[in-house]
Amino acid sequence: MSYDDHDDHGHHGSWAPIIASLGTMIFLFGFSEANMGITAIGIVVLVWGMFTWWKDDLPFDGSEEMGELEAYGTPFGGMKIRKAGIWLFLMSEVMIFGSFFGAYIRMRSGWNTHWTLRDKAQEAIDTGVAGEGLTDIDSIVHACMTDKHKPLVADCNDATGGLVNETFWITDAGTPAYHHVAAEYITADFWTLLPGAINTFALILSSFTVVLALKAAKNADLEARVRDKKVRNYLAITLLLGTIFLILKLWEWNHLIHDYDFTISTLAGSFFYVTTGAHGIHVFIGLIFITYFIYKAHIGGWDPNNAQSIEYYGLYWHFVDLAWVIIFPAFYLY
Amino acid sequence: MSKNKIRVFSLLFVVFIALAATPQITSFPTGVGANGNAGCTCHSGGAGTTTIDVVGMPDSFTGGESYELQISISNPAIPGGELTANMGGFRLFASAGTFGAGENFTDLVQELEGGATHTELGNDVRDWVVIWTAPDSEGQIVDFTLHGNAVNGNAVGAGNGNTGDAWSTFEASVPGAAALGGGGALIEQAEPYEVAIAAISFGITLFSLMLVYVFYRNNPEGFNLNGLAAWLKKWLTTTDHKEVGTLYFVYSFLFLFIGMIFSLLFRIQLSVADNDFLTQDQYNSFFTLHGTTMIFLAAMPMIAAFANWIIPLQIGAKDLAFPRINAMGFWVLAFSSILLYGGVMSGEGADISWTMYAPYSSSGGEKGASAGTTLFVAGIVMLGMSSTLSGVNFIATIMAMRAPGVTWMKMPLFTWSAFVANAMLYISLPALIIGTVYLYLDRTIGTVFYTAASGGDPILWAHLFWFFGHPEVYVVIVPAFGIVSEVLATSAKRSIFGYRSMVYALAGIGVLGFVVWGHHMLTSGMDPTLRLIMMLTTMLVAIPTGVKIFNWLATLWGGSLVFKTHTLWSLGFLVTFTMGGISGMFFPVAGLDTHFHDTYFVVAHFHYVLVGGTIFGMFSAIYYWYPKATGRKLDEKLGLLHFVITFIGMNAVFWPMHQLGIEGMPRRYHTYSVDSWTELNSFITLSALIMGAAQFILAWNLIKSYKYGEESGKDPWGGWSLEWTTTSPPPTPSFHEIPTQGDANIDHHAYPESSGGLFSKMWKGSGSK
Ligand code: HEM
Numbered sequence A: 001m002s003y004d005d006h007d008d009h010g011h012h013g014s015w016a017p018i019i020a021s022l023g024t025m026i027f028l029f030g031f032s033e034a035n036m037g038i039t040a041i042g043i044v045v046l047v048w049g050m051f052t053w054w055k056d057d058l059p060f061d062g063s064e065e066m067g068e069l070e071a072y073g074t075p076f077g078g079m080k081i082r083k084a085g086i087w088l089f090l091m092s093e094v095m096i097f098g099s100f101f102g103a104y105i106r107m108r109s110g111w112n113t114h115w116t117l118r119d120k121a122q123e124a125i126d127t128g129v130a131g132e133g134l135t136d137i138d139s140i141v142h143a144c145m146t147d148k149h150k151p152l153v154a155d156c157n158d159a160t161g162g163l164v165n166e167t168f169w170i171t172d173a174g175t176p177a178y179h180h181v182a183a184e185y186i187t188a189d190f191w192t193l194l195p196g197a198i199n200t201f202a203l204i205l206s207s208f209t210v211v212l213a214l215k216a217a218k219n220a221d222l223e224a225r226v227r228d229k230k231v232r233n234y235l236a237i238t239l240l241l242g243t244i245f246l247i248l249k250l251w252e253w254n255h256l257i258h259d260y261d262f263t264i265s266t267l268a269g270s271f272f273y274v275t276t277g278a279h280g281i282h283v284f285i286g287l288i289f290i291t292y293f294i295y296k297a298h299i300g301g302w303d304p305n306n307a308q309s310i311e312y313y314g315l316y317w318h319f320v321d322l323a324w325v326i327i328f329p330a331f332y333l334y
Numbered sequence B: 001m002s003k004n005k006i007r008v009f010s011l012l013f014v015v016f017i018a019l020a021a022t023p024q025i026t027s028f029p030t031g032v033g034a035n036g037n038a039g040c041t042c043h044s045g046g047a048g049t050t051t052i053d054v055v056g057m058p059d060s061f062t063g064g065e066s067y068e069l070q071i072s073i074s075n076p077a078i079p080g081g082e083l084t085a086n087m088g089g090f091r092l093f094a095s096a097g098t099f100g101a102g103e104n105f106t107d108l109v110q111e112l113e114g115g116a117t118h119t120e121l122g123n124d125v126r127d128w129v130v131i132w133t134a135p136d137s138e139g140q141i142v143d144f145t146l147h148g149n150a151v152n153g154n155a156v157g158a159g160n161g162n163t164g165d166a167w168s169t170f171e172a173s174v175p176g177a178a179a180l181g182g183g184g185a186l187i188e189q190a191e192p193y194e195v196a197i198a199a200i201s202f203g204i205t206l207f208s209l210m211l212v213y214v215f216y217r218n219n220p221e222g223f224n225l226n227g228l229a230a231w232l233k234k235w236l237t238t239t240d241h242k243e244v245g246t247l248y249f250v251y252s253f254l255f256l257f258i259g260m261i262f263s264l265l266f267r268i269q270l271s272v273a274d275n276d277f278l279t280q281d282q283y284n285s286f287f288t289l290h291g292t293t294m295i296f297l298a299a300m301p302m303i304a305a306f307a308n309w310i311i312p313l314q315i316g317a318k319d320l321a322f323p324r325i326n327a328m329g330f331w332v333l334a335f336s337s338i339l340l341y342g343g344v345m346s347g348e349g350a351d352i353s354w355t356m357y358a359p360y361s362s363s364g365g366e367k368g369a370s371a372g373t374t375l376f377v378a379g380i381v382m383l384g385m386s387s388t389l390s391g392v393n394f395i396a397t398i399m400a401m402r403a404p405g406v407t408w409m410k411m412p413l414f415t416w417s418a419f420v421a422n423a424m425l426y427i428s429l430p431a432l433i434i435g436t437v438y439l440y441l442d443r444t445i446g447t448v449f450y451t452a453a454s455g456g457d458p459i460l461w462a463h464l465f466w467f468f469g470h471p472e473v474y475v476v477i478v479p480a481f482g483i484v485s486e487v488l489a490t491s492a493k494r495s496i497f498g499y500r501s502m503v504y505a506l507a508g509i510g511v512l513g514f515v516v517w518g519h520h521m522l523t524s525g526m527d528p529t530l531r532l533i534m535m536l537t538t539m540l541v542a543i544p545t546g547v548k549i550f551n552w553l554a555t556l557w558g559g560s561l562v563f564k565t566h567t568l569w570s571l572g573f574l575v576t577f578t579m580g581g582i583s584g585m586f587f588p589v590a591g592l593d594t595h596f597h598d599t600y601f602v603v604a605h606f607h608y609v610l611v612g613g614t615i616f617g618m619f620s621a622i623y624y625w626y627p628k629a630t631g632r633k634l635d636e637k638l639g640l641l642h643f644v645i646t647f648i649g650m651n652a653v654f655w656p657m658h659q660l661g662i663e664g665m666p667r668r669y670h671t672y673s674v675d676s677w678t679e680l681n682s683f684i685t686l687s688a689l690i691m692g693a694a695q696f697i698l699a700w701n702l703i704k705s706y707k708y709g710e711e712s713g714k715d716p717w718g719g720w721s722l723e724w725t726t727t728s729p730p731p732t733p734s735f736h737e738i739p740t741q742g743d744a745n746i747d748h749h750a751y752p753e754s755s756g757g758l759f760s761k762m763w764k765g766s767g768s769k
């Protein structure tokens, strides 16, 4: 297990980390200060850092000297280390989306609205004002909400002897304390559901085109020029599908905000926009990378030796896809 | 070469500008455009041609009194439109007090969080009357900022006629009667901030000078700007694990001292009852920054420093798996501190404690967190990014790059502990990242995740934070476990007792750590069933921890101990960490916790485990591995002195806190009125000052020994693992040939091969696979 000595010269520094970090800092600084000028500078510096990173990366030929080492020992023995890294990174992404879902489920299960409601129910029982035949908390709560946690305002008023009247359902800020979720509006008619449905197909299809691109790039039988073209075109289709996804998403947000007044000023709105937005940002980052990949294909940078980068990228892209497949029913349908 | 120079110096220039800009910060408490609707968002040029007059601004205020402020703006160049058209606007902020519209002005002026502005109708005039009601506490200075906008009226109708207008700014500071009285009291008010900032800037300057000096000493003749640029370039762009490790170390050491300055400042405040050395606001932001700095900018980077340096050496890898990602992890961390400290430089430091509890942290204005909080939260998001990057990297390295012979069950315990810690870290971090992103968005674009008034859920924050927070406290202690295991085994000249049980205990702690977070929320009104579960799981943690402690003791028992400085620190660790663990066992009992929660007893507990555990472990590691990194030993005499003062000082500072806590002294309060607490508190403060001063011994030792320390050779302490087989300092990449690791038992001849059976396997040293 020895390495060629000349590999020791392969140790170069890189400007990319410090520039990209500085850009991130300036960006967050500007955004916190609501100063769009500084925010823009931050983005420019960040992009500069990214280009520096890619410039280091362009000559990558998939060889060991360029850092594509193979893992040894359990559990990754034989796998390329970068691939192992991607899997580990995806694990943390799973936790990221897990946190989004955990928080969302906490809201959907009515955890915090229930507390006050149950308090009132108990009070109604204790003071004997509860509706006829309602002797335990659960049946009062049941009379107050549907299974989907939508309030039955009049029924609840009766069930609690007026302790939970219609003002209970409105917060100090004038927004509903219960949660109108996005699905209520989206499933309302075919035209609002359509963009989400198209998006689902677009993403799934784009996962497939990435695989096709990988297959083409790994195909040693093809002539280099033909191969480059094929890779480029498949990647371009992926880019196109991803772009469609984002455009439709923005269109749909716009629709929800303007036609239904469903905004971030309610808890359900905050969850909806931030979760789908975070997913959208993942898509966007994927698209940035794929743009670079297309450029690399365009200049003939891919060959069967270094095509595994497309595979690693594909793992990420599949994950983003998978996350959508869970987000879609949870936020759009139910 | 000159390209380097331009790059290096322009980068440094940007960083310098960022640092210089931080005092200008007044983060918007309510965020981007949240109040833009009818309030004045000044448009067109910020020209000085607009004059603002304010009549009625008092020279000093009396608490609770109302003042009538008559505001008028004029600009001869912009006469304005008709009286029905838009003519002007204003927006007034004050750091304290409340606002209302003046008599006859209720249609024209409206209150706005933390200030006042014109209404839609009030846009049509240029004079307004505002009533400002002073805050009750007179011991402060209130800052007013007023933006006045002269508008030319072309905004009538559709479209934005925001052209051709001009605005300017008026500022005033009004001290309270108490802040003014007693002559010189005003200066005293500002003092702690100035002390802090002066100390920090002085420290950083000194530090930069020191760096330049180090460079100069390397080669006094060849000292010139090009050379300096090249040298700086090396450090700014390095991706070598040892150099990045050194960066981490230097960074964490700097922040260890900065964190210490904050703690000493608020210890002075607490030394006697009813003290007013610090105001409440200052106290709040100082302890916030102290906690955050110590955990995120001192302890964790120091662990990362050793992980960077030692893991590849111990497992026989040439570098980490992803060197560039590793460097990125460091730089994201480095820049996050500018955001974290952004507020404090402007006197508006975040005041939300390291736990950042919502809804206080998510709201702004009079009753909410101070303005610097937004930046602070952004900084925490960056910290999360940094740790994710480095966590993935360490885990990938340990999983995929172990040299022959370094099997899972023969891996040195420091590497094992770093593995467990990083696995916990990167699995729990997403909860914090998402939690802080929610918080950040609440503060900027106006989401309502934690705003109960809009149907949000503040307890969600506590769950997200502690789901991360408890694993986090193990993240900082587990590597110290590993270090102590290495140091004690080496010092006892034998292999560690019960290697396998050590590994299982580590893994057990790693898993259990994820199901105990509720013990921080026992008093938050959670479901009693959940409370019971968390109580039991928390108590379970004591079992693996106990296993480790007994194994360490047994290692000492069977060995022949050599007392080096690093040995002393590890022995000190055994004593203080055990005491911290024992005080920890009081809390999970929900009934007791109801009394102890948020008292100084908790402060005593976590300082025993964090200072007596993590920091002692880190100091042990410094003395142990310094020769590996530099080729020279640290001075043992200075080391002994450092240890004795710190060990005694640490106990003197934190032991009395147990008693104060039991007596009910609350934590996070800026002062107390119980005179009988003064005695212990002033003793604590005095001890803290002594202990703080002792840390300069270490700093001096590090600097001095770099040049004059005794040469150490490859293996000064008789260590067994692979890092001792390479030269000190190691080459780059760290091994020319990938080495093969032996067996600790055989190398140390400590244990004959024992026969099977689970029990004897558990008791054996490093097991053979
Ligand atoms: C023997 C195992 C331990 C047990 C049973 C334990 C238990 C607890 C409990 C129940 C609390 C909450 C007290 C309250 O707020 O009322 C607490 C607080 C704390 N513990 Fe531990 N602990 C243990 C070990 C550790 C270790 C090893 C560390 C870190 C190195 C640590 C760091 C902390 C910190 C920082 C806090 C305060 C959190 C805050 O700011 O509120 N603990 N501990």
Ligand SMILES: [Cu+2]
Pocket (backbone or CB within 6 Å): B469, B470, B473, B516, B517, B519, B520
């Ligand atoms: Cu805990």
